[in-house]
Amino acid sequence: MDNRPAVKEASKRDGGVALFIAIWVLALVATIALAVTRDARTSALIAGNERSAVKARAAAEAGIERLALTLLAEAAGRRLAPTAAETAPPWLGDRSSGIAQESATRYAALPLLGNGPAVALDGRRYRLAFGEVLLILSAQAETGKVDLNRGDATVLRTLFQRLDPDEGPAAAEQVLARRARPAGARVSPWRLRAEHFNQVSDLARLGIVSAPLYARLAPYLTVTGRNPLPDPLTAPPPVLASMALGRAAADEVEALRSAAQRPRDWREGLILTLRAEAVLPDGTRAEARALTRISSSAAGSLTYLERDAHAYPTAWSASR
Numbered sequence: 001m002d003n004r005p006a007v008k009e010a011s012k013r014d015g016g017v018a019l020f021i022a023i024w025v026l027a028l029v030a031t032i033a034l035a036v037t038r039d040a041r042t043s044a045l046i047a048g049n050e051r052s053a054v055k056a057r058a059a060a061e062a063g064i065e066r067l068a069l070t071l072l073a074e075a076a077g078r079r080l081a082p083t084a085a086e087t088a089p090p091w092l093g094d095r096s097s098g099i100a101q102e103s104a105t106r107y108a109a110l111p112l113l114g115n116g117p118a119v120a121l122d123g124r125r126y127r128l129a130f131g132e133v134l135l136i137l138s139a140q141a142e143t144g145k146v147d148l149n150r151g152d153a154t155v156l157r158t159l160f161q162r163l164d165p166d167e168g169p170a171a172a173e174q175v176l177a178r179r180a181r182p183a184g185a186r187v188s189p190w191r192l193r194a195e196h197f198n199q200v201s202d203l204a205r206l207g208i209v210s211a212p213l214y215a216r217l218a219p220y221l222t223v224t225g226r227n228p229l230p231d232p233l234t235a236p237p238p239v240l241a242s243m244a245l246g247r248a249a250a251d252e253v254e255a256l257r258s259a260a261q262r263p264r265d266w267r268e269g270l271i272l273t274l275r276a277e278a279v280l281p282d283g284t285r286a287e288a289r290a291l292t293r294i295s296s297s298a299a300g301s302l303t304y305l306e307r308d309a310h311a312y313p314t315a316w317s318a319s320r
Contacts (some may be wrong), residue, residue, distance in 0.1 A: 012127070026222060027244055034221045048214045052280055052282060052284040053131075053284060053286065055280060055284075055311050056064065056133075056277075056278045056279075056280050056284045056285060056286035057181075057286040057288070059130060059133045059135065059278035059280075059286065060135075060276045060278040060286040060287055060288035060309055061276075061288050061309055062130065062135075062278075063128065063130070063135040063137055063193070063275075063276030063277075063278060063288065064274050064275075064288045064307075065290075066110075066128065066130075066135070066137070066276075067110070067119070067137045067139060067274050067276060068129070068274060068290070068292060068294075068302055070110065070119060071119060071139060071302075072292055072294060072301075072302050073273070073294065074118055074119070075301075086219045103314050107270060108124075108126055108127070109126060109127055109128070110126035110128040110137055113224055119139055119274065120139070120269075121139050121140065121141040121144070121233075121234045122140065122141070122144055122233075122234050122235060122236050122237075123138050123139070123140035123144075123219065123236040124138060125137070126138065132280070132281055133278050133279065133280060134278070134279040135277070135278055135279075136276070136277040136279070137274075137275070137276050137277075138274070138275045139272050139273070139274050139275075140219070140232065140234070140236065140272065140273045140275070141234035141270055141271070141272055142222045142224045142225060142270075142271040142272065142273065142291075143225060143226065143227070143230065143231040143234055143270065143271075144230050144231050144233070144234030144235040144236060144238075145220055145221055145222035145223055145225065145230060145235075145239060146159055146220060146222070146231075146239055146242070147221075147223065147224075147225030147227075147228070147230075148175060148179075148196070148197040148200065148202075148203070148221055148222070148223055149179060149196050149197055149223060149225075150223065150225065150227075150228055151228055151229075151230075152178055152228045152229050154244075155230070155239075155242050155243055156172055156175065157169065157172045157173075157176075158242040159172075159217075159220060159238060159239060159242040160172035160175075160217070162238060162241065163213065163216045163217055163220075163238065163241060164213050164216065167209065167210060168213065170206055171203075171209045171213065175197075175203070175208060176209045176261060178196055178197075178206075178208075179196045181196070189235065190217075197223050198223065199223060200217075200218055200221045200222065200223060201214075201218075203218075203221075209277065219236070220236055220238055220239050224271050229243065230243065232245065232249075232253040233253065237271065240253070247275055253311065254270055267294050269294070269295040269301075269304070270294055270295070271291065271293050272290070272291075272292050272293075272294055273289065273290070273291055273292075274289070274291075274292055275287065275289050275292045276288045276289075277286070286309060287309065288307070288308070288309035289304065289306075289307070289308055289309070290307045291305040291306040291307075292304055293305060
């Protein structure tokens with residue numbers, strides 16, 4: 001009996017199964033290879049983001065040091081010359097040209113040499129090139145802010161209302177009501193009996209203001225003030241507007257501010273909030289903040305009271 005047709009049929013059937021298995025194995029291998037490639041690419045992107053974040057954070061910390069040294073040099077009666085990195089071409093490549101143009105028109109260059117005005121202590125922003133990194137620097141004297149514990153009630157109410165006409169008035173009344181309660185004093189070498197509010201962040205922690213309003217208020221509030229009224233020489237624009245100075249007084253203050261007149265506390269020891277924002281060509285940003293005490297007595301002295309820094313890889317805009 002001839003069984004060759006059956007054998008051929010079985011061979012075809014076996015061949016089809018083998019082909020299906022081979023195709024399935026190839027598909028599985030391709031899927032695994034694709035997954036490995038995707039994981040490798042994702043890991044590379046994560047590593048690149050981490051590297052940019054570390055670089056931006058280090059640049060922001062360096063910006064704090066550069067601004068502190070600039071102020072310390074002024075306290076000692078001299079100015080710092082720019083370093084080689086600061087005189088190099090500041091913005092490299094087409095990706096950063098928009099940042100260069102926007103910042104050049106929005107911020108003045110940081111005063112470094114002896115032929116320019118001193119660094120303002122009212123939160124004014126300055127730009128500084130450090131290699132390919134753009135630094136935005138500012139110094140804000142705490143005496144120019146509204147003190148939560150002893151600030152003038154009228155100025156505090158006006159500031160809150162100016163920044164948020166809807167939520168601000170009620171929040172201001174809550175602050176004043178809390179100040180009216182007895183509270184234990186907390187004394188530290190640089191906080192002067194901040195008994196009702198130990199930190200500005202207490203506003204958000206206690207639920208007195210919402211997160212958006214806190215973000216707008218925080219730059220203009222302090223718990224280290226020495227006087228009920230902010231110092232007009234170092235008050236940022238919203239605080240200065242809230243003080244409702246007369247025309248003559250406002251003109252006098254503006255003349256002194258234009259001449260970078262230093263407040264009386266400059267020699268005894270002035271507490272400043274230094275801020276630095278670093279921007280990389282790829283858009284990665286980092287911010288650093290330092291609370292410092294700077295004195296112009298003798299050769300000048302600087303003490304860091306608080307420091308923090310964080311980075312985030314988001315697109316930068318000078319409209320912040």
